[in-house]
Amino acid sequence: MVKGTVRVQLKDGVLDPQGQTIQRALLQMGYDWVQGVRTGRMFEIEMEATDEAAAKNRLREISEKLLANPVIESFQVEVRS
Amino acid sequence: MRFGVVTFPGSNCDYDAYAALKRVLCAPVEFLWHTDADLKDVDCVILPGGFSFGDYLRPGAIARFSPVMRSVIKFAETGGLVWGICNGFQVLLEAGLLPGAMVRNETLRFACQWVRLRVDSNRTPFTRGCRPGQILRMPIAHADGNYYADDETLMNLETSGQVVFRYVNAAGLPDEKSNPNGSRRSIAGITNREGNVLGMMPHPERAVEKILGSDDGLMLFQSLLGTAATGVDTPLRKRLVSDRGA
Numbered sequence: 001m002v003k004g005t006v007r008v009q010l011k012d013g014v015l016d017p018q019g020q021t022i023q024r025a026l027l028q029m030g031y032d033w034v035q036g037v038r039t040g041r042m043f044e045i046e047m048e049a050t051d052e053a054a055a056k057n058r059l060r061e062i063s064e065k066l067l068a069n070p071v072i073e074s075f076q077v078e079v080r081s
Numbered sequence: 082m083r084f085g086v087v088t089f090p091g092s093n094c095d096y097d098a099y100a101a102l103k104r105v106l107c108a109p110v111e112f113l114w115h116t117d118a119d120l121k122d123v124d125c126v127i128l129p130g131g132f133s134f135g136d137y138l139r140p141g142a143i144a145r146f147s148p149v150m151r152s153v154i155k156f157a158e159t160g161g162l163v164w165g166i167c168n169g170f171q172v173l174l175e176a177g178l179l180p181g182a183m184v185r186n187e188t189l190r191f192a193c194q195w196v197r198l199r200v201d202s203n204r205t206p207f208t209r210g211c212r213p214g215q216i217l218r219m220p221i222a223h224a225d226g227n228y229y230a231d232d233e234t235l236m237n238l239e240t241s242g243q244v245v246f247r248y249v250n251a252a253g254l255p256d257e258k259s260n261p262n263g264s265r266r267s268i269a270g271i272t273n274r275e276g277n278v279l280g281m282m283p284h285p286e287r288a289v290e291k292i293l294g295s296d297d298g299l300m301l302f303q304s305l306l307g308t309a310a311t312g313v314d315t316p317l318r319k320r321l322v323s324d325r326g327a
Contacts, residue, residue, distance in 0.1 A: 010184070014229060015263070017187050066146070069139055069175065071182040072229055 002049045004059045005078040008068045009040035043067055055079040082306055084110040085123035087153070087169075089144045094130035094166065094286060101286040106302050115147040125162035125305060126153055128169025130222070130284060140183060140225045141171035150176060162206060162305070163278045167223055170270070170280030179273055179280045180238065181230030187263025191224045195294065196261055198269055198283055199249040202242045205276045210304035216253055217246075217297035219283040221261060226282040228264035228271075238271055246270035246281055 010016045016038050023037040045062075049055035059077040068075040084102050088095045095112065102110040111121050115133075120126060133144035144150065150172070157163045157178050165173040173179045186192055195218055200211040211217070230238065238244050246269040250259040255267035262282075270281030285298030 013231075014184065015187070015227075017185050017189050017227075017263070021189055066138070066142065069142070069182050071174075071180075072184060 002047050002052075002055045002079055002081050004045040004047050004055055005080075006043040006045065006059055006063050006067050006075055007040060007078075008043070008063070008073050008075045009038060010072055011074050014072045049079075052079050052081075082108065082124045083122070084108060084125050084127060085113040085120055086110060086127045086129055087113045087115060087149055088129075089115045089131070089133035089147060089168075089172075091133045091135055092129050092131035092168070094168075094284065097284070098127050098129045098166070098286040101289040101298070101302065105289045105299070106306065106308075108302070108306055113149055115144070115149045118148045118152045120149075120152050120156055120161075125164060126156060128153070128163070128165040128172050129286075130167030130169060133168055133172065136168075136225070139171075139175065140168060141173075141175040144168075144172045145175040154178065157273075157278050160275065160277050164207060165278075165280040166284060166286065167221075167226075167282055170282055171225065173278060173280045178278050179271055180234050181228055181271070183225045184227045184229050185225055186223070186227050186261070191222070192226065192261045193222045194220065194261060196221050196269070196283055197249050197251065197253075197259065198246045199253055199255070200245065201247055202245045202272075204242060205245055205272050205279060206305055207272075207279045207301050208245055208304055210308075211300050214253065215300075216249065217285075217288075217300060218295040219285055219288045219298055220294070221283045223262070223282055226262040226264065228262075228268045228282075230265060235265060238268075239266070241274055243272050243274065243276075244268055244270075245272055245279060246283070 019037040019039045026034045063075040086098045102108045198217045200215045203211045247267045248260050260267045272279050285301045288295040288298035
């Protein structure tokens, strides 16, 4: 079995009101070194695949179809066995 | 015209849409179940408001792959009338039947309030009974109604007259204060290029009787039924007018 990870994030240029609110909270807490916060989502996927390249292809397919909305989100896939 | 109202797990405006059609407009209407690909030969499919599949992942993202949606997509592509309201609009965006996407309201709050909508296009089957620029009052109730599309998509929507509704102030103008969710260009509703698919965040089915606060939503149903004031004077319209006058 292979473990895949998909990270989904709002694309640059798409407003992230949650990230902005978190950033404001951090600044209020005194963490004045915070310069920007973008939120995202991570999926851990237990899967079958013959090799790493095949696993990544499978992850990319489900990311494009379901896990991410390509209009507003980008994604990155990682695989470990 | 026969209507079908789709019920997904988590839909909660399906009965409102059904009641508006059946009880107020006396129009033929059926429920369509999400696992059933049969659209029962209806002329207009309504994807109602609610929280299909708990809004898990993204609003509409899971519902979009329901068996009924495979039929709805085919139906829309062959010119069938499809009307997504609130969560239904989100489903249409996820399904790619309408361009763009919804993101979380700018305020991060669930917006539950009355809004003014300006009809920016009456060249659709859903709004042909309205005057261009007419203001309609309807409620909204959503957390993810912040319409996003890139600049090029927005320009295409504007130039081809696909922006049907905008949030506006009392003077009929869009501004920051009257935009409840941060939508780009104050967009509240759009159609596809062909005009047979409409998505809108406000709830016309909750504004069909004066006692509800507004009956402006009737305009849209009546446009479809051909019974709006500027439409054909059918027996149904006569009955409606006399009912409402009584």
